[in-house]
Amino acid sequence: MKDLHLLPKVRDSLSFLYLEHGRIDQHEKAIAYHGDTGIVPVPVASLTLLMLGPGTDITHAAIRTLAENNCLVVWCGEQNVRLYAMGMGGTRSAAALLHQAALVSDPKRRLEVIKRMYEMRFGETLPDVLDLASVRGREGLRVRSAYARLSREYGVPWVGRSYDRQTWYASDPINRAISASNSCLYGVCHAAILSVGLSPALGFIHTGKQLSFVYDIADLYKVEVTLPVAFEAAAEGGGDLERRVRLRCRDMFQRARLLQRVVPDIQKLLGEDAPLEEVGFAGDEDPALPTPLASGDEVW
DSSP states (O other): OOOGGGSOOGGGSEEEEEEOSEEEEEETTEEEEEETTEEEEEOGGGEEEEEEOTTEEEOHHHHHHHHHTTOEEEEEOGGGOSEEEEOOOSOOOOHHHHHHHHHHHSHHHHHHHHHHHHHHHHSOOOOTTOOHHHHHHHHHHHHHHHHHHHHHHHTOOOOOOOOOGGGGGGSOHHHHHHHHHHHHHHHHHHHHHHHTTOOSSOOSSSOSSTTHHHHHHHTTTIIIIIHHHHHHHHHHOOSOHHHHHHHHHHHHHHHTTHHHHHHHHHHHHHOTTOOTTOOSSGGGGOTTSOOOOOTTOOOO
């Protein structure tokens, strides 16, 4: 495996690629997608997230190549509206994770991170006396105000956030569009979080879910990035809504320079002392690990 210090930074990568109904295998030093239109090479060295939809076959060699290039692989449902499984990040150091766990476990330091999140989202400094419930209340008011503003701006009726993944097409177009756009954002934020050795489960505002910290980080960008995409796509009407949303998200992520911002924003939230650049093979030098096998040793 190549030295992880040589891998591209998240900020230098492409955001995401969604594929379905095709076969993926190794192609030279990258991978290739075999679909109805032929063979399409995929530059995994500069890709952050690969989403595999229904009808996708992928070889062992392709997965190995993706892992070596620190590209997160997600197995998802049709149109990327459900998450089934995911790969792992590229760092092997636990330094950043231990720092994150220390912040989450200390009520005072945790509230400081939550307040920084609010200030980054809304440009408003919160009083020191506020508790978590008060911050959540203020956040809810600001988000509802954003929904109402976008509804007026794009002329899309808005009655509230409501959808059921089990009956996806029973939801109104705007709720489907928001879910599809947020799913793309979650994937990119998830990849960035794993790339610097943090846990997607250890959230500060969101808690109790395997992706709690992903939801925390994604919330920094929704009002700016994914909600306008969703309302614009819903306002246009027409079919193939989820695909149009994904394509617009890809373009919006580039315009908003999302990948250049995610890791520095996480650093700002967790503190300048957060060791987010600790990547590489530090864990391989742990004396508790088994001794490497010598040539001719029997493997059980």
